[in-house]
Amino acid sequence: MKVAITSTGDNTDAKIDSRFGRCSYFVVYDTESGSTEFIPNPNLESIEGAGPASVQMVASKGVSKVVSGEFGSKVKSIFDQLKIQLIVVNDPSKKISDIIELLNQK
């Protein structure tokens, strides 16, 4: 299973980015292989519509879950239809490595 995590930086020591559509990086973590892919968010500077464009980005990577600090109103219904689960982490001090650890516990 693949999971997308919003990240403030390009390595697993970086903290989670509390914004979904305008996060700095998306991490695509593969729970089976343990691999991580860091993708700079191409929608960071969008004037509007960063959320839906980011949904498209992470969905095209084949993820089943997305972990972020918060999700905007325009993206929730699209994720629902795509049957992608949203996980809200309200702790901005969490590192990507912490989130990966939590995902592996489940």
Added chain:
Amino acid sequence: MPVTIREMKIAIASGKGGTGKTMVSANLFYSLQNAGMKVSLVDCDAEEPNAAEFISGSSAGVSLVSQKLPVIDTEKCTFCGKCFEYCNYHAIVFLPPANFIQVVSDLCHDCGACVYACEYDAITEINKELGKVNTMQVNGQCRLIEGRVNVGVYSSVPVVKKAIQSLNCEDIAIYDSPPGISCPFIATVVRADYVVLVTEPTPFGLNDLKLSVATLEQLDKPYGVIVNKAGLGNREVYEWIAQKNIPLLMEIPFDKEIARIYSEGRLLAEVADGYQERFLVLSEKIKQACHE
């Protein structure tokens, strides 16, 4: 080309909310109207229009504002992606492996590019109501035009545009602008000959004044400043506008009596001595600035 007083369009704006845009707009409107001029006030603050609380008129028509919204028939759609490529606003989410395509209605700007792009007749359009424009007749020859966007509508820009289009071109018009410097503000000031920025002498007022000025400089619009609630805060706003050579058009004091008059839905120019003259002086200054 110089602008004559007969066709002058003045936007009353401010970065910060609550600085006194509507107070200035309604008082300027009243003063010009009382001086026998033909003037229209357009309430462009379509998310929270309130000029009608200060000016009474008789209803002279309501027009609805709507936009077209694309609907994609997934039976006819071949998932070619052309509509997605044509959309400049991220309003179509397209995932070909999942056979998923969807319009994000809040992001649609009604440009029609997707309908043009579709070669398979899979996109039709429906009407979505966005709001309305209320026109009120005030004392025969003057009008109050109010844009009012429906609750939950993402952008008030189409309603602002329609409200301004409802004007007769020969009027003097006052546009009571929405606060901030985003699209609804730009849609208002871009259609004005002159912009009056109302601010207050506080750090918040100055911060947002700077943002408004930077935006108007890019739009190449002439502008001046009114300091409302003068006596509050500090001198930084005055120092900054002096340094930038921005004209100080008027000062309105920080005065409990003015707040009382406003909160009762009354106009300074109607009930407080000297204010009608002061607002007429303001209109003369704006006229001169438009001629420069």
